[in-house]
Amino acid sequence: MELRKYIIRRMIQIIIIFFVILTVLFLLFRLAPGDPVSMMVDPDMTQEDAEILIVQLGLDQPLGIQYLIYLKNFFTGHFGFSFHYGEPVVDIIWNRLPNTVLLFTTSIILSALVGVFLGKIASWHKGKKIDSLMTIGALVTHTLFLPWLALILIWIFAYKFGWFPINGMISEEVWLDPEAGFIARALDVMYHMVLPLSTLFLIHFGAYLLIMRSSMLETLKEDYILTARAKGLEEKVIRDHHAAPNAALPVVTSVGLSLAFSINGGALTETVFTWPGIGRELVSSVSQNDYPLAQACFLMIAGVVLVSNLVVDVLYAYLDPRIRY
Amino acid sequence: MPRMNVKQKMSSCRWVLIIACAAMLLTGSRLASTASAANMLKVGLLQEPKTLNVWRASDTWSRKVLGLLYQPLYVRDPGTLELIPWLAAEPPLFDEKALCYTVKIRPAKWSDGTELTSEDVAFTGNFINEFKVPRYYSKWKFISKIETPDKHTVKFFLKEPKAIFVSRTLTTPIVQKKEWTDIIAAARKTKKPLGTLLNEKIKNPISSGPFVLKEWRDGTYLYLQKNKHFFGTGQKIQGRLLGPYIDGIIFKIFGTSDASILALKKGSIDMFWWGIQPGYLEDLRGNRDIELFQNEKSALYYMGFNVRKAPFNDANLRRAIAILVDDDFIIKRILQGYGIRMYSIIPPGNAFWYCPDVPRYGEGLDREARIKKAFGILRDAGYTWEVPPVNGAGKVVNGEGIKLPGGQTMEKFTILTPPADYDPHRAMCGMMMQEWLRMLGIPAYSKPMAFGALLQQVKVKHDFDSFVLGYGNLSLDPDYLRNFFISTNDKKRGWNMSGYNNPHFDKIANESASAMNRDKRRSLIWEMQKIIIGDVPYIPLYDPKLIEAVRKGRFTGWVQMLGGVGNMWSFCQLKPM
Numbered sequence: 041m042e043l044r045k046y047i048i049r050r051m052i053q054i055i056i057i058f059f060v061i062l063t064v065l066f067l068l069f070r071l072a073p074g075d076p077v078s079m080m081v082d083p084d085m086t087q088e089d090a091e092i093l094i095v096q097l098g099l100d101q102p103l104g105i106q107y108l109i110y111l112k113n114f115f116t117g118h119f120g121f122s123f124h125y126g127e128p129v130v131d132i133i134w135n136r137l138p139n140t141v142l143l144f145t146t147s148i149i150l151s152a153l154v155g156v157f158l159g160k161i162a163s164w165h166k167g168k169k170i171d172s173l174m175t176i177g178a179l180v181t182h183t184l185f186l187p188w189l190a191l192i193l194i195w196i197f198a199y200k201f202g203w204f205p206i207n208g209m210i211s212e213e214v215w216l217d218p219e220a221g222f223i224a225r226a227l228d229v230m231y232h233m234v235l236p237l238s239t240l241f242l243i244h245f246g247a248y249l250l251i252m253r254s255s256m257l258e259t260l261k262e263d264y265i266l267t268a269r270a271k272g273l274e275e276k277v278i279r280d281h282h283a284a285p286n287a288a289l290p291v292v293t294s295v296g297l298s299l300a301f302s303i304n305g306g307a308l309t310e311t312v313f314t315w316p317g318i319g320r321e322l323v324s325s326v327s328q329n330d331y332p333l334a335q336a337c338f339l340m341i342a343g344v345v346l347v348s349n350l351v352v353d354v355l356y357a358y359l360d361p362r363i364r365y
Numbered sequence: 366m367p368r369m370n371v372k373q374k375m376s377s378c379r380w381v382l383i384i385a386c387a388a389m390l391l392t393g394s395r396l397a398s399t400a401s402a403a404n405m406l407k408v409g410l411l412q413e414p415k416t417l418n419v420w421r422a423s424d425t426w427s428r429k430v431l432g433l434l435y436q437p438l439y440v441r442d443p444g445t446l447e448l449i450p451w452l453a454a455e456p457p458l459f460d461e462k463a464l465c466y467t468v469k470i471r472p473a474k475w476s477d478g479t480e481l482t483s484e485d486v487a488f489t490g491n492f493i494n495e496f497k498v499p500r501y502y503s504k505w506k507f508i509s510k511i512e513t514p515d516k517h518t519v520k521f522f523l524k525e526p527k528a529i530f531v532s533r534t535l536t537t538p539i540v541q542k543k544e545w546t547d548i549i550a551a552a553r554k555t556k557k558p559l560g561t562l563l564n565e566k567i568k569n570p571i572s573s574g575p576f577v578l579k580e581w582r583d584g585t586y587l588y589l590q591k592n593k594h595f596f597g598t599g600q601k602i603q604g605r606l607l608g609p610y611i612d613g614i615i616f617k618i619f620g621t622s623d624a625s626i627l628a629l630k631k632g633s634i635d636m637f638w639w640g641i642q643p644g645y646l647e648d649l650r651g652n653r654d655i656e657l658f659q660n661e662k663s664a665l666y667y668m669g670f671n672v673r674k675a676p677f678n679d680a681n682l683r684r685a686i687a688i689l690v691d692d693d694f695i696i697k698r699i700l701q702g703y704g705i706r707m708y709s710i711i712p713p714g715n716a717f718w719y720c721p722d723v724p725r726y727g728e729g730l731d732r733e734a735r736i737k738k739a740f741g742i743l744r745d746a747g748y749t750w751e752v753p754p755v756n757g758a759g760k761v762v763n764g765e766g767i768k769l770p771g772g773q774t775m776e777k778f779t780i781l782t783p784p785a786d787y788d789p790h791r792a793m794c795g796m797m798m799q800e801w802l803r804m805l806g807i808p809a810y811s812k813p814m815a816f817g818a819l820l821q822q823v824k825v826k827h828d829f830d831s832f833v834l835g836y837g838n839l840s841l842d843p844d845y846l847r848n849f850f851i852s853t854n855d856k857k858r859g860w861n862m863s864g865y866n867n868p869h870f871d872k873i874a875n876e877s878a879s880a881m882n883r884d885k886r887r888s889l890i891w892e893m894q895k896i897i898i899g900d901v902p903y904i905p906l907y908d909p910k911l912i913e914a915v916r917k918g919r920f921t922g923w924v925q926m927l928g929g930v931g932n933m934w935s936f937c938q939l940k941p942m
Contacts, residue, residue: 074817078824078858084840086848087859089499096499096560126421126564135583191623199627206633207624212586212615311620316413316584320620324412329817 043357047350054346061342066110069331070103076123076329097123113332114339120332122325129336132321137340139209140310140317143233144302147240152295154241155248159291160284162249163256175253178246190239190312197235204235207314236313240306244298248291255287262286289360293352300348301341403941404612406920408931409625409634413584413618417570419538420498421563425838429638430616433589433936434572435538438468438486439531442603443926443934446715446841448531449603452481452539452573452596454517457531459881464523466530472517473596475541476577481596483513488542490521490534492549496559504533526879528886532842541571575609575937587616597937610940611920626914629655635919638931641912643701649914656917658930659910661714665707666791666835668780668798668904669823673855673864676769677830681746683901685739687726689801696907699793703912707905709894711843714908714927718843720891723898732804733761739805746770754805764806777808781822781832784813791833794906798833823862832862833906838928843890847874850897863902870896918942 076097077090085093094100098109113120119129155178162174198206205211214220214228259265260283268278307319314320318337325333357363414427419435422428438453450456454471473481490511493501507527512520523530552561570578575597576589590613597607617634619625625637626645630652641649641657649655668690670677677683696704705712711719727735740755751766767775782788782795795811802809814822822829839845848854851874854861873889873896880886897903911929921942924934 072817074815074819074821075825078817078820084500084503086503087854087856089502090858092497092502092559093499096557096563121560121564124415124424126416126418127566139584194624194627199631202631206628206631207619208585208617210582210585212582212588212617215582215585216580216588312624314584314618314620314624316618320584 043354047354050350050353054350058343058346062111062114062339063107065335065338065342066107069329069335070106072329074329075099076331110335119336119339122333123330124325124328125330125333129332132333133318133336133340136316136318136321139315140319141302142229143236143309143315143317144240144306145299146233147237147244148295148298148302150237151241151244152248152291152298155245156252156284156288156291158245159249159252160256160279160287163253163260163287164279166257171253174249178249180246181242182244182246182250184243186239186243186306186308187312189242190236190309193235193239194312205232207312208232209314209316236309236315239313240309248294251290251294252287255290256283259283259287286360289356292355292359296348296352296355297345300345403919404610406611406614406636406936406939407634408614408616409619409628409637409639410616411619411622411625411639414587414616416567417578417581418563418565418567419540419570420501421565423500429931430587430589431538431570432574432933433576433614434570434574434578435540436573437536437538438470439535440933441841441926443924443932444603446717446927448536451602452486453535457535461881464526466521466523466535468519468521468535470517470519471596473573474594475543476572476592476594477541477543478594479541479543480516481539481541481573482516483519484516485542486519486539487511487513488545489537489539492540492545493537496549496562498559498562501537504529504537508534526881528878528880529842529844533840533844539573541573544571575607575933576614579613585618589614589616605924605934605938607937608940609937610922611936614936629914629916632916634916636915636931637913639913640909640929641914643703643912646912654917656915658913658915658923658925659703660913660925660929661705661712661927662837662908662911662929663712663715663839663841663927664835664837664908665710665712665839666794666833666906666909667707667710668794668831668833668906669863670831670902671827671829671864672866672902673827676775679746679770680900681742682748683904684726685742685805686802686807687901687904688730688735688739688742689727689805690798690904690906691727691732691735691801692906694797695794699790699797700907700909703910704907705910707908709898710846710849710903710905711890711894712839712908715839715841715843718841718887718890720894722891723894726901726904732801735801736761736764736804740764743767743805750806752806761804763804767806767808775808777810778802779830780809780811781819781829782811782813783816783819783834787816788835790909791835795833824859825857827857827862827864834862841927844878846890846893846897847878850874850893850902865897865900865902867896867900 077093077099098106117130121127122129122132125132158174162171165171194206198204209229209232211228214224265278265283268282307323309315310317310319311323321333322337325337410426410429412426414430415424416422416427417431419431422431436452438451439448440451441447442449450471452470452473454469458467460467470481470483470486475481490505490508493505494508507524508521509524510522514520548562548565552558555561572578572592575592575595577592579588579590581587591609591611600607619628622639622642622645625634625639626649628634629637632654649657670683672678692706696702696706708725709720709723713719727738730738736754740753747770749768750764752762752764754761754764756762769775780795780798782791785792792813795813799809799811819832823832823834848860850861850865850870852861852866852871855864855866870893873892877886877889877893880889913929913931915923915930919942920939922935922938922940923930924932924938926932926934
């Protein structure tokens, strides 16, 4: 009952915060210098043409009216038309979102699984060589500059060895082949995912490893671990069945939030690997002042982050019986 | 939960390995099979085209692709750059009395097999005028009516003489009436018909060009197939026997130049359809699989002044700055030699319209001589210094505290440039200019600014001192010269960004716009160039050379022209080796 009340209260807060974000986003884009039409530096565009275009894009309307149109577009789920694509924003987003979710969700899950596993091992061997090796390795990979790492991986594994494609998500050779079935295409996507996934994995797994290690070290000091040892349980059983599940709770929070942020797609990764996702669209739409598309991308991220926060809190209460709202 | 034993774990690992190997082998084998598909040209693009709606397309990438689909009546010959009939059968006939141009259409077909007729041409023109389609309306609005006496003849009646008619109006892409009739009918019923038309998603453009869209996978590739109905196939136009001889073009999208160049070196693409930055050249030159082409561009990079306000309304100050700006340094050091010095607003590559007889500021002078000459101009115009840049002994020193002819100290002078991540050359030019001007005591400051914000300041608000901007792809018709400096364009979003106002120039510019005789128009255009370079509202800086890279040993027949090898003629003449 308490949890239900808590969820309702949080939902109301989320709606208020989202409305604030909705308004701030609208204002931020309009206050930023430059407008979509003046960005079109084309001597073929006369002043008359520019004015016609401004009317067509609805930028001639007073700010209040533009805001109402923006709200209407939001509440109808349409988000308006992209200034540059000339397509409904919602279509562009739905087109790109699955690609982003596929790459980033896979990378987060993989990073978390490996990070938790290695973190568990590192903490169990605290102070030993294996612990130092893993901790230093995690720190180094986690602090690498992502575009640099991505380019190095491309150079070595795609260019020098030729094992993987340089960029993209699919090969036209496979997708233009009428005989290629679902499995061939799925394998092709997996093949293209290897390098971006490796880049993201190398950058992210260290964070989970360090969180898990630190949390495990705290857990191992708990009385129930001492009790387990006193009962004569095997060390491996104590580690994997008593300590690790409890120590993994902070990782759950971290993974939950990372999954939420994953829909912004990591603009850098998507740009370097030409992965056709939301991150690339976000960068391109912001740089070209494509208000409707950029706003929709940000709103989607904001919405998912807000909801994920709530989900993580509820999940926490479910996983840890000591937590009650 | 049951735990996995060692055997089970081994089995899981084996499956992961099998899947990974299968993926690699599968794609690898297909890559090998593609290598035998030698008739397919693979072209790397830096960004994905945004749309295939020819009326909406405002980005370079969409236009590159659309240029191979929708064709105009006339195109430029790659050698002479003269306009030659393309969809038209012969040069247009002009009836001066009736102000009427007659154009004969050659037998041609659309990619759906239907005939391309005068009706399609008239439809395109009427459509642009009815809906005031941005970018095209200004080239068609002076047409009073379009007649189609037969299916191969179009008559254009002009409201007034317009010099740009042939070079701009008749080079508009023609669309198929059948394709657009229903779209227009539906758009007319909406609140904003033009907006609806611009937002129309064209999934299967009906092409009159050498290629037709086969497939577009969002974000990854775009596949154009040879158009079997292309009118040029087997025809000799301007002495060139046209194909296409390739089966198609696959445009692959790359987010960065680094990835594109690696793909070119690896052989994943045959051509990177974008200029190669000087930093990559040494590496590419050493690669025996890569062929580099160097061509001129129709481009202009320049420094502009806000002549609406003091002290930039003083032509003497502008001339002195023009002398101080060392173009040779910019080309040799900043562009690493890959540029042409600009003396006029029209690039020298546009030979017919370029006037070589304009003032050449600071040519052949070293730094000291430049400072002395600029100092002399300003001193004679009444400028004074606390510390003059040339001392009593005639030696150049660092000038300080320059004062205007009225005695006021010159205020801080800002040179706006795009940021280095947008264009390192222009950002660096701004910094060098700052240093050169400071040597004369002019308190100049270079200020890199986000591109959108820069345009807002310069083009919309007119709140600036000076700026460094450029046009990467100027039309070969010189009408932009009129647009950039005519006083009627000195308004918000107008092209006269400097605010230049010279009634004499306006008169000649207007005459040039209606001069139907080409030679007469050329003399007017030359006169306009002399006036502008004499008054220097803009200091032309450079026209960068275009370096393009292709794979050797794959295709032959690249046609070099102003603007590079990525042109219609190349794609119509390339043959697999």
